[in-house]
Amino acid sequence: MKILVCISHVPDTTAKINFTPDNKEFISQGVTFIINPYDEIALARAIELTDGGKGTVTAINIGDASTEPTIRKALAIGATDAIRVNAAPRDGYFVAAQVAHIAKQNSYDIILCGRESSDHNSASVPSMIAEMLGVPAISSAKKLDVEGTNATLEREIEGGKEIVTTAFPFVAGASEGMAEPKIPNMRGIMSARTKPLIVAEPIEVKQLSNVVSYDKPASRSSVKLIAPEDAGKLWEMIREEKKVI
Amino acid sequence: MGVLVYVENVEGKFKKSTFELISYGFALAQKLGSSVTALSIGEVGDEELQKLSQYGATKILSAKNDRLKTVNVQPFAAVIAEATKAEGSKVVVLSASFSGKAIAARVAVKLEAGLGENVVEIPDTSNGFIVKKGAYSGKAFALVQITSDIKVISVVANSFKVIENKVSGEINAFSPPLNDNDFKLTVKETIRATDKISLPDAELVVSAGRGMKGPEHWGMIEELAGILGAATACSKPVSDAGWRPHSEHVGQTGIAISPNLYVAIGISGAIQHLAGVSSSKVIVVVNKDAEAPFFKAADYGIVGDAFEVVPKLIEAAKKFKSGHN
């Protein structure tokens, strides 16, 4: 079994998000970067599925050289090898096109992504890769089991879930529940240094969108405190002042 | 610059969020000097389809086929792409639901169209086509210019109001050819908690955290939600501990929601939790610790013990509901 896991390099979940004064760029100085939490789940499941010599796990990232520590971490956690496509990830379409290009050359059985990245939040890359390859995708999967060359997955839907089956090859976006993230051990960290990390150059992709600027949510005016004994007045207050109920 | 809106149905019926989406499409079409075509896929009756014209759909395409009875992302995307070409539409609007986003991504690839996901406002069309979308897990917005000829956008629930715009909507059957290659995924079982309001598009949400001490205390949370007509949600440790299902977990690694009202009970307000709820219009926080960080992100705060405050909220909600219904 050959599994490709898409690893996105994102700010730590506690990071303060700030932009340059012209609001055009994210300020990455002083920010710790991590493997996108959902991608950690995908990676953990891929390692479980191939455990004991049942296959290989290739980690792929589309990013410039600054993402290498994140890729090395994926290797330390247990990926067999890794590919970095040397380009700033312009948008989801660009990322998906790079992954699809690599996938066409290597015929993976499963391509695992995270359900969504914590920076772009697009939840689009897995479905785009699948469309480019003409294969099914389960964009938000809480469970993934494999038997032979068939898989059963639990897909998240509004207000419920669905059990779906499909044959290799397919793409899935990992969501909570698929696996517990793995922490690298000392041996993993040592071996990660010598595992193969190939740097590939990007293919050309038509530009369809670009970020003009960023904006931060308006901060709330200060909180209006209600004494616990007056709690009963809350609903009328909200109705009068905010008109949402 | 015709606008094509894909409308999801649940068992043959449209939800309020669908009418929101048509209203959104209508507002956008007016800015572009064009009109709205709605595309429904699946078994929806004419009477239900006709409702779409109340919100501005002048043309209603209905794709019915035995193979399209339930949502299936791949063939649905193919049908939407075909309809876009047939109508010559320039903007395709979908809802930012799980399936909506997956379909949108495929439609964008098929049409080589730029994609704007999780859009929260009507696009700015004064100079090009710029959408405002959520980014950095609720901590920011990105303004994205879509430069392709056709644009595909998915719109977050509750970001636009339902507005009546009665037009005469004409229903047309639409039946493009289907491709067997699009049917490689089999749905074995669909499990839907139909008695519950679905969290992602709920207008009101009552949420609780570790401050509730244990799953046995959720009765009062459910009771309050029931009276208000709200969906229930929880913090991550609560679902991790199995007190509540994962589908209720909101935040950076859970579902991101933007209801009109979010009531947080016994939740500290960690940055990862806030990431998923801070775009709620009104936030109420009940916490016994006056220093809990959530109060800084709240509109209304009650510093007190949930076990004393929530029963009061329940009593008051009963009176409130009987007074305003």
Ligand SMILES: Cc1cc2nc3c(=O)[nH]c(=O)nc-3n(C[C@H](O)[C@H](O)[C@H](O)COP(=O)(O)OP(=O)(O)OC[C@H]3O[C@@H](n4cnc5c(N)ncnc54)[C@H](O)[C@@H]3O)c2cc1C
């Ligand atoms: C990578 C990562 C991702 C994460 N993603 C998420 C996410 O998506 N969603 C999420 O929620 N968390 C997430 N977390 C966890 C987050 O950091 C917090 O740990 C979590 O939100 C805390 O949950 P809580 O508020 O229920 O519990 P606590 O932080 O333990 O807070 C409980 C609160 O209840 C109050 N309380 C106690 N007793 C009472 C009482 N009787 N009456 C009233 N109030 C009371 C306390 O004062 C306290 O403020 C994530 C963490 C990481 C590292």
Ligand SMILES: Nc1ncnc2c1ncn2[C@@H]1O[C@H](COP(=O)(O)O)[C@@H](O)[C@H]1O
């Ligand atoms: N630059 C990237 N490199 C590799 N994988 C990525 C990249 N960006 C996104 N992905 C993958 O696509 C998933 C969904 O991302 P998104 O569509 O941006 O929400 C992520 O969880 C990753 O698995």
